[in-house]
Amino acid sequence: MPPQPQSISDWFESEVRVNEPSLRAYLKHKVPEGTEVDDILQETYAKIISIQRTKPILSPRGLLFTIAKNLIRDLFRKKYSSKIISLGEIDDSSVFNLEHTAVPEFAQTDEVEILQAAIRSLPKKCRVIFLLRNYERLSYKQIAERLGISVKTVEAQLAIGIKRCRKFFEAKGIINESR
Known part of the structure; x- marks a missing residue:
């Protein structure tokens, strides 16, 4: 009998949520000052769930940290880039x-x-x-x-x-x- 497809919530708990302590520690050292770690965490979770709904993820932990890293990069870009004015x-x-x-x-x-x-x-x-x-x-x-x-x-x-x-x-x- 073929394995039953896992629900998104089961997949999230078993493959993603287990990485929260290490992801949270990573974020605390990487996010710009004044940024809430929980906000980045939630946005990371939302993105990975969205991806999982469209195609299976082979390495959830790797993708989780990649998404978080990209979100942090975007935050730095927004926060520290000066608006060019004429x-x-x-x-x-x-x-x-x-x-x-x-x-x-x-x-x-x-x-x-x-x-x-x-x-x-x-x-x-x-x-x-x-x-x-x-x-x-x-x-x-x-x-x-x-x-x-x-x-x-x-x-x-x-x-x-x-x-x-x-x-x-x-x-x-x-x-x-x-x-």
């Missing part, structure tokens, strides 16, 4: 506003206004890169990824920004031209 989409006020920084009230004087004016005088691309670097403290690579430009462009635009701010300050008599 310079036209950037609102300068959302990038930088000195009025909302930790500058003490007594320092909100001419120097702050001159600094704001110097930054506003930069070309838009240069200004955005300058602000992302100096006020949001992003790395050159992070800026390049966010804006969809090369690291070399970030470096060049920062150099331009520094030179232009220096000229602006020289014109206002804040620093000497001796440098």
Whole structure:
């Protein structure tokens, strides 16, 4: 007599659920911070059951870990990939506003206004890169990824920004031209 086909729930209990402790331990060490292991576990189970319904799985344990690994990879991709934005989409006020920084009230004087004016005088691309670097403290690579430009462009635009701010300050008599 040929063996009776196993129900999905019997198959799940005997072939999949038995791997839960090792899968749970694997997930605890692999998922991005702030992600619930149970959420990944449930999604992994849903996918493997869906596959089992369409065709027999020869190695449930191997497929279980492969599905979990792919889900984690997708999570990292979503969580850590920066959205590339164009310079036209950037609102300068959302990038930088000195009025909302930790500058003490007594320092909100001419120097702050001159600094704001110097930054506003930069070309838009240069200004955005300058602000992302100096006020949001992003790395050159992070800026390049966010804006969809090369690291070399970030470096060049920062150099331009520094030179232009220096000229602006020289014109206002804040620093000497001796440098």
